[in-house]
Amino acid sequence: MLARVFSSAVLGIDAYTVEVEVDISNGLPAFNIVGLPDTSCRESADRVRSALRNSGFNFPSKKITVNLAPADLKKEGSAFDLPIALGILAASEVLDPAKLENKIFCGELALDGKLRPIAGILPRAVHVLREHPNEALFVPKANSNEAVCLGGGLSVYGSDRLLRIVDYLNGEKSLERLENVSGKDSGVLSGKRMPDFSEIKGQSHVKRGLEIAAAGGHNVLMMGPPGSGKTMLAKRVPSILSSMSFAESVETTKIHSVAGFLSRRSALVRSRPFRDPHHTISDVAMIGGGTHPKPGEVSLAHHGVLFLDELTEFRRPVLEVLRQPLEEGKVTISRAAQTLTLPARFMLIAAMNPCPCGYATHPRKECNCTSIQIKNYLSKVSGPLLDRIDIQLEVPCLGASDILSREQGESSIAIRKRVEAAMELQRRRYEEEAIASNAELESHQIERHCFLGEEASNLLKMAVEQLGFSARAYHKSLKVARTIADLEGVDEIAPAHVAEAIHYRSLDKTLWKR
Numbered sequence: 434m435l436a437r438v439f440s441s442a443v444l445g446i447d448a449y450t451v452e453v454e455v456d457i458s459n460g461l462p463a464f465n466i467v468g469l470p471d472t473s474c475r476e477s478a479d480r481v482r483s484a485l486r487n488s489g490f491n492f493p494s495k496k497i498t499v500n501l502a503p504a505d506l507k508k509e510g511s512a513f514d515l516p517i518a519l520g521i522l523a524a525s526e527v528l529d530p531a532k533l534e535n536k537i538f539c540g541e542l543a544l545d546g547k548l549r550p551i552a553g554i555l556p557r558a559v560h561v562l563r564e565h566p567n568e569a570l571f572v573p574k575a576n577s578n579e580a581v582c583l584g585g586g587l588s589v590y591g592s593d594r595l596l597r598i599v600d601y602l603n604g605e606k607s608l609e610r611l612e613n614v615s616g617k618d619s620g621v622l623s624g625k626r627m628p629d630f631s632e633i634k635g636q637s638h639v640k641r642g643l644e645i646a647a648a649g650g651h652n653v654l655m656m657g658p659p660g661s662g663k664t665m666l667a668k669r670v671p672s673i674l675s676s677m678s679f680a681e682s683v684e685t686t687k688i689h690s691v692a693g694f695l696s697r698r699s700a701l702v703r704s705r706p707f708r709d710p711h712h713t714i715s716d717v718a719m720i721g722g723g724t725h726p727k728p729g730e731v732s733l734a735h736h737g738v739l740f741l742d743e744l745t746e747f748r749r750p751v752l753e754v755l756r757q758p759l760e761e762g763k764v765t766i767s768r769a770a771q772t773l774t775l776p777a778r779f780m781l782i783a784a785m786n787p788c789p790c791g792y793a794t795h796p797r798k799e800c801n802c803t804s805i806q807i808k809n810y811l812s813k814v815s816g817p818l819l820d821r822i823d824i825q826l827e828v829p830c831l832g833a834s835d836i837l838s839r840e841q842g843e844s845s846i847a848i849r850k851r852v853e854a855a856m857e858l859q860r861r862r863y864e865e866e867a868i869a870s871n872a873e874l875e876s877h878q879i880e881r882h883c884f885l886g887e888e889a890s891n892l893l894k895m896a897v898e899q900l901g902f903s904a905r906a907y908h909k910s911l912k913v914a915r916t917i918a919d920l921e922g923v924d925e926i927a928p929a930h931v932a933e934a935i936h937y938r939s940l941d942k943t944l945w946k947r
Contacts, residue, residue: 436523436530438516439537439568441560442508443553445773446687446728447561452502453513455520460496466517468501471509471725479510480542481518488546488596490822493525507771509725512551512767515540515571518595519602532602537561540573543909546595552693554684555582562587569782571598579690582700583612583683594859627672628665631844635835636662642826642937644848645672646857649916650870651909652759652821654744656940657828663784664944666828667740670782671707672845674738677849681736684776688735706737708779712746712766720754720797726766726773731758734779745813752818755781759821762873778873781822785814810869823909825940855919870918872910883911889928896935 438453464478485492501508516538539557541549554576557700561570562583569588572580577591590610592598601608630640635896639655639662646653647670655663677685682701689695689702710719710730721729730739741747758764758777766773785791786801791812802810859870866878874882885893897907911926913934918926 434524434526436533438520438523438533440513440516440539441537441557442510442512442690443508443556444506444771445726445775446552446556446691446732447631448556450564451508451513453516453520454500454502455517455524456498456500457521457524458496458498462494462496464497464499466499466501468499468504469507470513471507473511474501474508474513477511477514477517477542480514480544481521483544484514484542484546484595485518485521487544488594488599490522490527490599491525491751493521497521502516507725510551510553511541511549512543512553515548515598517593519598520544522599528599528602532646534569535550537565537568538571538598540571540576542595545838548573548575548593548595548749552695553691554579555683555690555889558583558587559635559683559687560587577611578668578700579695582686602660616821622663627845628669629672629845630669630848631841633829633842634838634840636666636736636828637842639666639826639828640842640848641825644668644673644852645913645916645920645937646670646780646782646824647675647848647911648852648920649823649859650778650780650872651823651916652872652937653783653824653826654819654822654940655784655826655828656780656787656794657784657898658793658798658830659786659791661828663828664742667738667742667782667784668707668709670707670738670780670844673848673852674705674780675849675853677703677705677736685736688728688776692733694878696732699902706734706779708734708737709740709742712741712743714751716748716754718752719751720758720766721769721773721775722763722766726768726771727762728775730765731755731777731779732775734831735776737779739779739781741781741783744783745810749750749813749815752813753815756817756821759818774929780872783822788920794827797830820905821904821909824937826937851920857918858919858922871916874908874912875917876908879908879911883915883926885911885926885931886928889914889926889931892928892931893935900935900938902938906938 434457436455440451440453441448442451455737466475466478482492517758519538523530541551542548542825550573552573558570558580569590571590573593574593580589589609590608600606657663682703686702708730717723719730721727756801762778764777766776770946790800790802792798897901912928914926917930917933
C-alpha cells in the first residue's frame with residue numbers, strides 16, 4: 434500500500450515542501466530511503482524501526498521504500514523521522530491516510546519514540562505560513578516556541594512523543610494547539626546586563642565616531658596602542674544600536690535556527706547579534722559553507738555587529754572574503770551540488786594596533802619597530818578592504834587625568850535616543866527604496882538623497898584631488914555626511930558635515946602612505 438505524508442526541508446535559510454512517499458510491498462524485508470538522502474537521513478530507517486516497536490506498533494516485515502520528493506534536491510538531517518514513521522503506519526492501515534492531509538510533520542525520533550528538537554524550525558514555519566496557510570504544522574514540543582513566534586494564524590501542534598500524535602490523528606486523544614509567544618522578551622542577550630558607554634573614560638571623539646556608525650550602519654576601523662580601550666568601546670556598540678523590527682528579528686532568527694545556535698527557550702532573536710570570532714578562524718567558518726553549506730559568521734552577524742579584534746592577526750584569505758558581503762550585504766556560496774545566497778548585512782567593527790609592538794602612536798612609550806616592519810604589518814590589511822571601511826578612528830592612550838577621573842561619561846541610553854531618531858528619519862526616507870540605512874545606499878540613490886550645496890561640493894572635490902579618494906571612498910564620505918546630518922535632524926548636508934566625514938577617512942592617508 435502507498436501512503437503520502439508532507440514534510441519540509443531547509444535549503445540555505447529557506448524551506449521547501451517535501452513529499453514523503455511510503456510504499457509497503459511483498460518481498461524480502463528491506464527498508465530503503467531514496468531521493469538524495471544524506472547519511473543522517475538514511476539512518477532514519479533504524480531510528481524509525483525502533484521508535485515504532487518501542488511505541489507499541491508492529492513493524493511490517495515487508496519491503497519498505499521511502500521516496501523523498503523532489504528527488505533532485507539533497508535531503509539533510511533527521512527531520513524526516515516523524516513523517517516516515519507516520520507514512521509507514523498509514524501504509525500499514527494503522528492510520529487513516531485521510532487524517533494526514535493538510536498537515537506537515539517535522540521531527541527527529543528517539544529509539545523509545547520520543548520526539549527530539551531539530552534545527553531550522555523557523556524557516557519551515559515561515560514557508561508553511563506563506564505557501565500552505567491552511568495547513569497545520571506538527572513539531573517536537575522543544576521547538577514549540579520557535580514555531581509559533583510568527584503568529585499570523587499558523588496552526589502549530591507540538592508533542593514530545595510519536596504515540597501522542599498517532600492517538601490525536603486517530604481521534605483518541607486531544608492535542609492542544611500552541612499559542613503565539615512572539616510577545617515574550619527573548620533573544621541572545623536577554624537576561625544579561627549590557628555594557629554601557631558611561632563606563633568609558635575619555636575618548637569622546639571615538640564615541641562620536643561610533644555613534645555616527647551606529648546611526649547609519651557604517652563600518653568602522655579603530656587603531657590605537659594596547660590598552661587604549663578599543664575592545665571595550667566595540668563591545669558597547671550593541672547598547673546604542675536601534676531596536677530590531679519584527680521582520681529583522683525573523684530574518685536573523687532563521688539564520689541562527691538553521692545554524693543550530695538558537696536557544697530552545699527563545700522565540701525570536703530580539704537583540705542585535707554581536708559576533709566576535711577569534712583570529713584563528715578559517716575562511717569557510719567566516720563566510721559559510723562546508724560539505725553541507727551552513728551560515729558563517731558574516732551571516733550570523735546579519736542585522737548586527739561583526740567585531741574583528743586584532744585585525745592584522747587574521748589570515749589574509751579570511752579578510753579578503755569579507756569584500757563581497759561588505760559591498761553587497763549578502764554572500765554567495767558555490768559548491769558542485771548547489772549554489773546558496775545567504776544574507777550578510779552587518780556592521781563591521783575592526784580594531785588593530787598601529788605596529789607590531791603596538792606603540793608607534795604612543796606619546797610616552799618608544800616604538801622599536803622599523804619602517805619596513807610597520808609597512809609589512811599594515812599591509813596585512815589590503816587597500817580594497819580598507820576602502821570598504823567608512824569610518825577610521827585613531828584611539829589614543831588615556832592620560833592620568835582621564836584614568837583617575839570619576840566623571841561619568843554619557844550613557845548608552847542617551848546616545849541610543851539620538852541613534853534611533855536618526856534611524857527613524859532614514860526609515861521614512863527610504864520606505865520605498867527597500868533599504869534601511871544610509872550605508873546601504875546605491876550610486877543612483879546617493880545622487881538623489883545626498884545632494885550637496887556648492888561649498889560642500891567643493892570641499893569634497895578638494896578631498897578627492899588632494900587625498901586621492903577613490904570613487905568608493907567618495908561615495909562612502911557622502912553616506913557618512915548624510916548620517917551626520919540625520920543625527921542633527923536636518924535635511925541639507927552642510928559643509929561641516931562633509932568636513933567631519935572626510936576627517937574619518939584620514940588613517941589610510943597617513944599610516945598606510947608611509
